[in-house]
Amino acid sequence: MNRAAFPIIALFIGIFIKVAMATAISAEGEPMMPLLTLLLMAEFGVIVSLVGLYIGGKLLFTNGFDIKLLLPILGCAALAVMLGIEGLELWDYINSVE
Numbered sequence: 001m002n003r004a005a006f007p008i009i010a011l012f013i014g015i016f017i018k019v020a021m022a023t024a025i026s027a028e029g030e031p032m033m034p035l036l037t038l039l040l041m042a043e044f045g046v047i048v049s050l051v052g053l054y055i056g057g058k059l060l061f062t063n064g065f066d067i068k069l070l071l072p073i074l075g076c077a078a079l080a081v082m083l084g085i086e087g088l089e090l091w092d093y094i095n096s097v098e
Contacts, residue, residue, distance in 0.1 A: 010052025
């Protein structure tokens with residue numbers, strides 16, 4: 001696999017996971033999937049996005065500035081933060097359920 005393509009692939013995987021998690025939570029805030037599945041999805045999305053950020057950052061520093069590479073890197077960084085926050089919110093939900 002071409003290493004330059006991995007940040008783009010990681011971006012699409014992260015977007016897919018974010019959309020899947022957004023549709024798996026109802027309007028009342030109740031999860032429609034098992035909580036462990038949602039937590040694993042969030043964790044996997046964060047890890048894939050961070051790996052895409054790391055590989056893309058290395059490529060950006062070695063090959064020089066390229067806007068086609070910078071945009072997926074920024075997208076991976078944003079997705080890693082969003083999925084991390086969503087995972088932490090799921091932990092708060094688990095702790096609030098009695």
